Amino acid sequence: MRSRLSRRDLLLGSAIAAGALAAGCGTRSGAASTDTFTAAFQGSGAAESIDPGVASLFIDEARMKTVYDGLFEIDHTMAPIPRLAASSEPNADGTRWRIALRDTHWHDGKKFTSRDVLYTLARVLGPPQKSPFIAAATLAQVDLSQCRAVDDRTVEIALRTSSFEFPLALSAYGTKIVQDGATDFSKPVGTGPFVFESFEAGRQFTARVNEKYWDGAPAIHHLRLVSAGADARLSAVQSGQIDYADNLTPSAARVLRGRAGISVRSTPNSGIYFFAMKTDRPPFDNPDVRRAVMRMVDRDELVKVALEGDGEVTNDVFGEGYQYYAELPQHTYDPDEAGRLLSRAGARDLSFDLFTAPVDFGFVEAARLFADQAAKCGVRANVVIGSKDSYYADALKTGQLTMGQSGPLAIPNHFASRLLTAAPQNRTKWSDPEFDALYAKAQATPTAAARAAIYRTMHEILHDRGGFVFFGSTHWNTAAREGFRDTPAAVPNSHEWARFDEVTA
Structure with a gap:
């Protein structure tokens, strides 16, 4: 590990400190608050995105999890688990899947329906864009012309070829469900546990609690995800400027283990x-x-x-x-x-x-x-x-x-x-x-x-x-300020990774 911070990490560390203090991340020394929870992830500057169709970085996926849901996610064993899909069933040859949808709403109050699923598929599989959609190849077997809304809460997805593992395809990067007709993702609207507030690539993302989240409202009222280098994440969690640091280096994890007020978890x-x-x-x-x-x-x-x-x-x-x-x-x-x-x-x-x-x-x-x-x-x-x-x-x-x-x-x-x-x-x-x-x-x-x-x-x-x-x-090393329970420590890309909706103080 470097003995001195880079100029970029110093700048990012300053941004973390300023934002965390302004947000009231800690009410007093050693005290944890559920009003605002700040988590730091490895940043990638201007390459970061909040468009769920094209975003592919770890920090992008962390943001996607706050705002959006998929029909399926994958658990720590890489097996699909239903999310916006309440149930699913293939036909005899695996060329059609009938999916029952959960009864929930978008952040703007509109009802979530099968039309949103069909629009998401059409967006991913439509004409090539400047930035290619990540899931286009994964979902290439979908036959849009034969897909249909059976009713508001039931969608039938037709495939050009048989696939008895289609729920896995629907759990891949780039398959988060977006609202019917959505074209502007600068202020995204989702069904997820937090409601978008702001985003600045390479710096920070903020969101507030979705009080009507179908899987239970989070205890955190405001969530802040900041973009920072490895040294900045270590310094910020040491000083209490952030509540959680993702993807710490082995040397950083060693520095923090046994330190009062900080818990370190390692996932192999x-x-x-x-x-x-x-x-x-x-x-x-x-x-x-x-x-x-x-x-x-x-x-x-x-x-x-x-x-x-x-x-x-x-x-x-x-x-x-x-x-x-x-x-x-x-x-x-x-x-x-x-x-x-x-x-x-x-x-x-x-x-x-x-x-x-x-x-x-x-x-x-x-x-x-x-x-x-x-x-x-x-x-x-x-x-x-x-x-x-x-x-x-x-x-x-x-x-x-x-x-x-x-x-x-x-x-x-x-x-x-x-x-x-x-x-x-x-x-x-x-x-x-x-x-x-x-x-x-x-x-x-x-x-x-x-x-x-x-x-x-x-x-x-x-x-x-x-x-x-x-x-x-x-190993994936994470650190959290003591006083918080159920901070995420899981295999990256799994549903449990970077989920903050179950964190409590």
């Missing part, structure tokens, strides 16, 4: 770190080069050093511990095998850029450590440091080898959003007709056991010649 298997090889361009359009990179990554050293030992080694396929994960032979650091594969590919003098940025702890350290590991295999990896504020958008479009971190997702949603040919978050530019066909086959398979066998084959393809190197999973 939460942050998943990866390198992403662009498979549509040299040198990673050659599968042997990709196989070689998998053998020149010393995962144990990366977890121990770059991730400060606060995690576990992973094995280049996504979703360990969740449904459909395939246990496969562990890839290990093997310079000799890497050299053999590079010779077979005619790439013994391999050199490429590794694009990264200090968007989260360990990124730059992991990049430089991997460059050292590659050098021992006779490969030159040139570490290029990008902008922290625009990194994820830049890395999606540019570079040869990039880095990233993901929270857990249901494995079928990971495939659909990141690995199908048309996936909007396809960071490796993976395009494999066999892989796409297997995914479609799995969706049309009625039983979970049979689907698991198909997904295993897909994992085997990725484990052999895919573009991702998932090298480590980390």
Whole structure:
């Protein structure tokens, strides 16, 4: 951890302090108030959004959870749970789903109906926009022309192909339900536990309690989510300027453990770190080069050093511990095998850029450590440091080898959003007709056991010649001021993560 705050973190820390004090976050030293609760998340500057169709950052999702609900969410096991959907039932071949809706209202008093669901689907699947809708690939099997409102509280969703896991698709990023006709998301209206008040990208978001929330009104009257770097989050929770800090580094968690007035909680298997090889361009359009990179990554050293030992080694396929994960032979650091594969590919003098940025702890350290590991295999990896504020958008479009971190997702949603040919978050530019066909086959398979066998084959393809190197999973560390109960400590991307509607003092 750095010994001094960056200028940006100092500015953000000042903003936290000013806002927290003005909001009355603490009424007196050590006292907790339910009038205003302030939580800090890792920020991303101007890239932040409050449009639920395009927002993809952790801090974006935290805001979405306050204002909106989805038909389904996923629990900590990555299984779907109903939210705005009261119940759901497929037909015999999985091509139509009839969904009964909860009886609730929008923040502006309008009744929530099946028309809102149909409008949301049409918005996501409509003409391409400047910013692509995240769920467009996940929901691509929806046949809008055949979907219908059975009545105000019953909607029937038709699919072009069978899908017996459609509730998982309806729980993915970008599927929060928006109001029929909504086009301006600068002042969003939702059905969620808090009502929007204000938003300034890279700084803060404020909302007030929804007294008529269908799942019970929150105890917090005003919620404030602030955007801050790692050092600023640590300093602010130490000083009492905020009530909750999300995604603390291992060193920050160590500083706070045992500190009077602060509780620290750690959730394993939460942050998943990866390198992403662009498979549509040299040198990673050659599968042997990709196989070689998998053998020149010393995962144990990366977890121990770059991730400060606060995690576990992973094995280049996504979703360990969740449904459909395939246990496969562990890839290990093997310079000799890497050299053999590079010779077979005619790439013994391999050199490429590794694009990264200090968007989260360990990124730059992991990049430089991997460059050292590659050098021992006779490969030159040139570490290029990008902008922290625009990194994820830049890395999606540019570079040869990039880095990233993901929270857990249901494995079928990971495939659909990141690995199908048309996936909007396809960071490796993976395009494999066999892989796409297997995914479609799995969706049309009625039983979970049979689907698991198909997904295993897909994992085997990725484990052999895919573009991702998932090298480590980390713990998700959060801290809260004592005096608050039921502060969230859960696997990111799950329903329980970043939910503040059950927090009490």
